[in-house]
Amino acid sequence: MKLLSLFLTVLFFTLTATAQTNTISLQASGLTCSMCSNSINKSLKTLPFVESIKANIKTSTFDIAIKPGTVADYDLMKKKVEDAGFFVAKFLVTVPMAATDLKANSTVSFQDKRLRFINSPAAQNVAGDKQVRIVSKGFLSAKEAKKLKIPTSATPSKEYYVTI
């Protein structure tokens, strides 16, 4: 019985941990050198909600684990990359989604944010943890924003254009 309850407890915490998995994958543009990459890495590490960063210097990609119980501030993360002298080229967020969440131009609440889906495919089953891409101004290159026809109109604070 003890063993069973221990097993259940471990299982419970494992499931909870999985559900709380909160990672952001960020790619920066404008650099190739490791010193440049390191300046972004060090800059992002100063954010209180960042638990750890796995940097891929070759692709300028940073996989950022967010501290459990905290909420990531995307604008602040973007600012940290820009302060280091570079720009955000790609910003991917893992979001738990319900099956009915995704319709074209619909919004989804996530933490303190609203995610407005654009260029969405027709309704599809999106249930589960899905990686979405933030495509608001400053979260991708201007050239790509034009190519993807991202609306240029500003969104309210904490609302972001996203694609899936």
Added chain:
Amino acid sequence: MLLSDSDLLSAGRKCFKTVLIFIIFLSISKLSLSQELFVFTEPASNMAAKTIGLRLGNSFMKESHNGKINYHLIPEVMIGLSKKIMFHGDMFLSNRNSTMVSEGGSLYAKYRFYSIDEVQKHFRMAAYGRYSFNSADIHQEEINLYGHNTGWEGGLVATQLLHKVALSASSSYLTAQNNNNYKFPTDSKGMVNREAINYTFSAGRLMYPEEYTDYKQTNINLMVEVLGQYNTGLKKHYLDIAPSIQFIINSRSRIDLAYRYQLASTLLRTAPQGVFIRLEHNFFNAF
């Protein structure tokens, strides 16, 4: 303002040689990626905001007329104020007049005003300015605000990073003033030739590692810089080439080893050639 035909021809030949040497140099280095952390020039990119860098420049220049080596020691502090603005403060010490003395200092600022970035690519432009003061005797026609002359400089720099190659070009206008008690020299007609245009072209390439896996990997970069000055009053110029090798350690410290070689000069210069060694360490999120 214009060079004479023979000057142009000779400068052209030297330029061609330089470009040829550079092309050969780049073809030898077949590996990928690049650097723009040049030794004698600054790129249009700035250091990260809230970063402080300390540098120690050591230059060993050989005097043309007697072979004596002049040692110049240049401690430097760099501050990244914001993502667009950075400053350098320098001190100039040298033993050119037998004992090691502090001769002056310099303040440098750079403002990055244009930036198009893509993954592993960028084109950037920046404006920069420098004020230097120096109390040493003035001994040459070349205007050098990095340890020899008092004066102002203002210029523009453009840098292109293209994954495998970083190229940078700059042009600046400089005007020299008197060094304390030492008047800036006049030519035989009594003309003061305080004004000059500097132009530079720099290229860099990463040799090692072939693929990045870790911030602790030492990077080895090879660079070539072409440095020129045209004195608008004297209508004289010089053109130097400066190859260098650079080691970046732990992605935060730098060792630069460079040799500056004079390709051509019609300006009087007392010690145009020599070795330059610089040590640098950066403190990220320093304030």
